[in-house]
Amino acid sequence: MIHSCSEERKMMILWSLCLIFALSNSILVVIASPSQHLCLPDQRDALWEFKNEFYVDSDVTNFEKMTEKWRYNTDCCSWDGVSCDPKTGKIVELGLISSSLNGPLRSNSSLFRLQHLQSLDLSYNNFSGILPDSIGNLKYLSVLRCSSCNLHGKLPSSLGNLSYLTHLYLSVNDFTSEGPNLQLVLPKLSSLKSIDLGSNQFKGTLPSNMSSLSKLEYFGMSGNSFSGSIPSSLFMIPSLLDVSLERNHFSGPLEIGNISSPSKLRYLIVGENNFNGPIPGSLLKLVGLEYLDLSFWNTGRGIVDLSFFSHFISLRDLDLSGIHLNISSTLHLPMINTLTLSSCNISEFPKFLENQTKLRYLDISANQIEGQLPEGFGRLPRLWYVNISDNLFSGKLTMLPNSTRLFVGSDNRFSGEIRRGICELFGLQVLDLSNNNFSGSIPRCLESFNTTLWVLHLQNNSLSGVFPEESISLGLISLNVGHNQLSGELPKSLINYTDLKFLNVEGNRINDTFPFGVSLLPHLQVLVLRSNEFYGPIYSPRDSLSFPNLRIFDISDNRFSGVFPSDYFVGWNAVSSVVEVEYYGRISVFAGGIRRYYYSSVVLTNKGVKMELVGRVFTMYKIIDVSRNRFEGDIPESIGSLKGLIVLNMSYNAFTGHIPQSLTNLTNLQSLDLSQNRLSGEIPPQLGKLTFISRMNFSYNMLEGPIPQGTQIQSQNGSSFAENPGLCGAPLEDTCGGGGEEEETEQEQDEEKEEKEQVLSWTAAAIAYVPGVVCGLTIAHILTS
Template structure:
């Protein structure tokens, strides 16, 4: 048995260990600061020794390096705090003097992400070894007296976003391998004498309203393709700069401010010219001499008056976009288009009168967009003559009237929009022959007749909008199923459709249930990679407000709107199969029965409108599971019971639940019977739980000093009254 002194010593040692372990644990919890790796420190030190002193020691960062110290603290060095790897080397203005050798120790810094050696005298070529630094994001070598050809190994720097080679004397061709730099955001080559470059695309570089020296392109005399669209620069682009590029065939400079002189002459045989959104106020006269011109985009400018007749005498003109010329829009007469025309867009102008019959003679026409004008009369009865060539026919928002003739349908149609006109009669059944049809919008006309069930045979139909017409009758075919496997937007609101929807009505609507979107190659075939900017749009009701879908939104939204009709019967249970549906609007009908609890399976639903029906029963509490459901409306029904208390439902305005005599509970002012008793019971239960927690805290507070006092008293007894304590211990024993 250990002696009393030994036991006392053990107690004191344990206390000491405990007291010391606390700060040790705290210290260990802090992350360790990594120091520079020895191999990278040695590489940096060797790199320093490769250059001769320039006599400007005060400005040379390398002169302040100390060999036996942590290189992460050296001037110009940045290390990764997690790994200690050298990530940045900034020797800007250090006046390095000597050539950059191919076996330089610099290229051993494999983790380097940023390298700046600007304003050094590296007189010589840029070695191929630069391609070894494959993690580089930023490479700045401006004003380094480098010369010769650019190494093809630059194409290995696939993470590069910023490359500045300004102020050097590079010559020769720009390496083809630089096409691999698909993350490059900034490229500066000014003062270089590179030749042989054929293709240069700098479109959508965000210069942040900075200044661009466009004179750089004077040296690139071999260019055949140049795209400088939407640079976001405040610099004015003088079109005369490009008169020296004798081989240029593609010039796209949309989205910039242009200076076009009246005597401008571009001698190169330009075939594709994009001048959209350039604040042009008059038709450029130099175009009259561009006899090789095939593609012309002069949309979204401020050109007024008439389209010059000489434009249509250009022999090879195939693509023309004159749309959206602000308030100074093109007016009559409508241009006499050449037979070579393939794509013609004149939307958002002030053309009026009937659509000229001469269009029927354009047997190469593939896309015709005349939306948002003042055209009147009927649709020409000749588009079927184009057979499979006419793929886009957009005539929306005019004043066209009469029936939609069968002869106006080309079997190659991909997109048809005649919305917001005064067309009447039935939809032309010749649409059934359009096996590539994807988009149909006939909104806001006076079409009548029954639902076009025959559209279900079209394998690629994705968007069907019949909104605001006079269609009537049932929505279910007398025989067969109503399956639209590719449909993404189905809007038949504001019509006179009636009857009940069978329980399995939405079975087979695969695109709205699978969530897998696959682009149809036929769309590329007919829209074309170069001519894909035709405008299509749909206005939908989402979250109680109108919303216009444009561009990529068509690939995101999946909606069903059957509101403002005369449907009756129960809501089809198969609606819950549409797990990818985002917007569901079944308001303003006569639906009866209960709200299906299975709606909780529609996990992507964001907007649900079941208002103004005759629905009864309770609001299913399962709807609380719909985490994305941001807007819902159950008003003007016959619902009853307490409104579910989930966050998504309780965040709604009370107007979403009004005029349901049996509904009660928040957010309505009406309380449910027994609700107050339940509220009181919950409050009492919470008070009891709070009392128990408080009692535990008090006990814990009392226990800690009690133990402490006991230990102190025991220590005093053991230390100063050992004999007395031993006697008491023996008596107890």
Template structure:
């Protein structure tokens, strides 16, 4: 009995040990199986070494820098493996600061079992290689927000398992490859913000699994297919910002699964047909803004009862009457934008009272009736009533406790801003510009007590002293075009978060406050133009964060503060119409983002170049140094580094969207320029169009530099009122975009180059008061000019002047001159090559000269002939 009991215990203990050992072995084996295979590890490690990691000082998750060669690669950041095979199946390196091209022989393509690949938000440039199609098991491919360009490779059609493809925010061009019609598992297609073109890709109609298509902000055109019903599972269709035209197929609105439809900023036209919409429609977001629709808004829109976002802004009703009651059936509406419908209707805003979910309402451009006793229950958060012919401040706002954005600009409201406005607990953004307000109710600190205010735009009113005290939360203050006087209040310097300060066109005097140095890390926009400010520009007041500085039209003196050299973000610099003196600030070339430079009408003097330093302005688009006392000869290569004027550069100015005041403030840069003999003001987006050089009204001498012919994007060129001499370079004919040319009041001689007659955009020109001679070039652009454009050139002849050109002898002379001009032109086009070969050519030149003047001259000539 004892033995049997002991044996039983021993057997149980043995079984326990066996099970424990087996479990340990299984655990160890499992761990071994989880280890990444050596070939996969090698491929990952080589892939890491193909890129360099750099984040430009921006915080980023540098995953590959955490990889260690002696550790299990399946545990590396961004890497996941198949636990059974050890093969890498996921590589997720979004925003990992990878820099460099994705090569066609990249080790990445040895990871043959990848199912998810995310390299988005990295600086991976170049063409997407065909090798991407070798990753045949991919389900998810995310390459958005990189720097790929060129055509999308057709090899993507090999990825038959792909369900999600994201190539958005790149530089892809051309049409989509037909092979993408093979991706019959594809569910989401993200292609927004590229430069893709062509008609809507019809092969996509075969992809019945698609739930999302995003082609926003591309260059697609033509009509949408009529049989959109084939997208039976489509939930989101995003086509904003293209050039699609024609009518919108009604089959699109009848897709029962469709929830999001954005077709804004296209060229769709005609009346809109919603088709036979059923109450089962899932459409929640509909955006049709800025198209070419005309006629009445279809009443059938009232059947889209699930809508909570509706944007029909800029619909052209042809000054017809709009029945706004059709929107009252949309009980779920939160966002409603009906701005600028081009209607003659007078609308009582109370008609929208039944929309109890309405939080965003924009009725700008519509004549509104607002009763002083109006009860408006919708819980408004954003209200935009710009240009609505409102004559009184809307009193119903008094009870809007959650209102945080109010725009009642460009109306006819007079008197004082009510004190109760600043008691609204959530109010952060207020735009009351372009009215006739003259003050604020309550004490001077009434606004300061509002607490949460971020933006206040009171520009273009009749406000006058006292200047309001602003809360410390203020980031954007725009108070231009009012009647404020005295010194700029030093209390502004206490706004430690201030980003934008615009006080132009007032009556401020005194000096620029030195206390602006308190805003050194925040202030990015400082506009003080057209006041009566005097004294020097204190270097302490320059914020290193400045992006736009305008102090034109004051009485400032002294030198331009060299502390601007620290403003590496500076794009716009305008100091025109002051008394600033000193030599040309050559250090401006160190500002990498400078686009607009206006030094006009000051007391600058001396040369504008240094013999030891090149003057490269790679992003400069407007260069106006007119009406100063600059002197000297401009070097032949002066304009060689001005890239933005030499070729098309897509430059974006920081101009806010209609409602982007929450992010950047509602300011617009403006500058006055002389074009076609007239002064004109450029505001906002005008800067993306004009490329201008104006050096008029100085004392420059010598010949016009040949390198100006490199500036092929130049639109306005004004070199008048100087002492330029010599011939007009025939190479100016390279400036094919030139619209305005002024070379008047110089000492130019010879003939006007006939090649300039080829400049088809040249609408205005002035060659008067020179020493030019010979026939005026033929061509419509020249013949259509007024005679004053050629006045005081005694030797000029031909239309439009009354002086006729001579006969045969003059024709012969003209031919000889043309031959000379041709020879000069050849020399012009060779100057760049001459510069490139300057150093070796100089050595060779001296060597040849020495030989030719030495006793070995005959020997050298024989040697030269033998080579010829």
């Protein structure tokens, strides 16, 4: 009995523990259960539908595919880019920056069902359409950002309904307006603190009365086509801090107006407009200015005294490019961070610069400054960006400040050797000493920069000797040593410079075989070996020669030889595509808290004319020039896959065979030169249908037959087809009708011969048929009897 009670007690304790455990576990499950989402179903459904209105690029990183991470059965308030009101569950913020959304933003988009949105950021997507009027339905919006979204058309007038809007960013699109639309919208946005409509296509004038924007702090309209005057009422807004109106067509005097209290304006950027007359003295009312850009102000014959700007005691950044200046030797300016005095008609190195110990950025390019750089210049402790190009500096290049990151000293008269002291600038990123009179060898110490040196441009000097292996930094993006007297071989270590995009060694005495290793450089876009002593084949069965990003290939005027295999140009993806995906030519340099850009360039021949490609032009031109070598054999059919090609020059070689029919696929071709070869056969008739081609040359070959008909071909000079004895038709004087009757007779004879052969064939068949039937019947009779 005692034993029985003890067992019962144990069982009761056990059951009690189990019950407690089960209850506690249930409580934990309820607490931790996600079954009750903060996000409301209608909000989730609207977001999900919005996601499905677009397609996402398959080649972008997972980090950018924000909407691809959304899961329908989860709390949408936890989705990337989504924020909800913790009390109501309504979505109040949606930020899908750079989410690779492609497709139009429709007027009936489910986005506009999110009526409680307060912040919407869709910047850096590809909507390729208009900003629909439905945007005005989001009446609680205080922040709207749609910069760089490929939007166009007029601003929707419904923006004026967004009475809570404080921040409006629609820059870098293609919005257009003749003025009235913007003039109607802007004054209604009385809560606006910040607006940026820069880099669009706006025209017309700004609203004359800006007083309704009483809370405005930032006003950005740069890079448009606004005209007329800047309303003085803008500067009378007491909260205004920054004004950015550069690169427009504003004109007339700049009127600051009557400012009753000290202005808070810090940034005034109005350069590259059409202002004229004297610099207005009313600028001195803006006592708190830190950044002032008046570049390319047309003062007529007036000369501006730089001492005028010494009154701005808070000034840190000053750009007076394009204004004729008078600079006193006793001038004292406030300590400046960035100073741009390009094209200011300065003839002496400004003495005051030697005392600017906080100076980080200096541009005094395109002046007439003579003599050597003063020693005090080399002692400036913070200077990192220096552009003294296009002046008359001479003598040896003195020591540069140790802090230098970018030095552009091109287009001067510097001479002597490039001093080894340049290699002590351990943070150097860009070195451009092109178009001077430097002699001696390339310093062998440049490899000390390891990965910091991105740009090395030494073209158009008198540098000599062998190109040293140890002269290049592993981080190089652009290397140009063209038009010197360098000899020997190219450094074999080039294959290690995996960031290299631009390689130009033209106009030297380099004696080497083709650098097959450069095909392994994944980012190479420009390869120029022109006018050297390179020799041998440019194809090797064991070396792949696929240049996926190459767009300019110039190996002309060398001693290359051999044949091109038919698949030689397979894998040249950048030239095969007519779509641009990368902006080469601009190299971003960041130091000292400032981002600046440096532009590479190359001189090439197009349509018989030498031209310099700079910056964005690199994305427009795709060129192959193998002229003036010793190539032979057929022109490869794979040339027709290069549909983005603009210039093709294969002249002065020994190519044989027919002109490839695949050339007719090159619908973007503007210049074609196949002259001075041994090509035979006809000119493909379809070449006459290439509408962009404006220069072609087939002279000095063995071509025959009629010249194709087509506006572009017929507009060529007869010399483009000269010395091809078998060619006939316009624009040559030889017509193609001389042997017409004889050809017709031969054709008739051929047809008559063919008919006779057919008759004989049928006769023979009939003769063979009769005995066959008789023989068959005889055999059948014998077998059945």
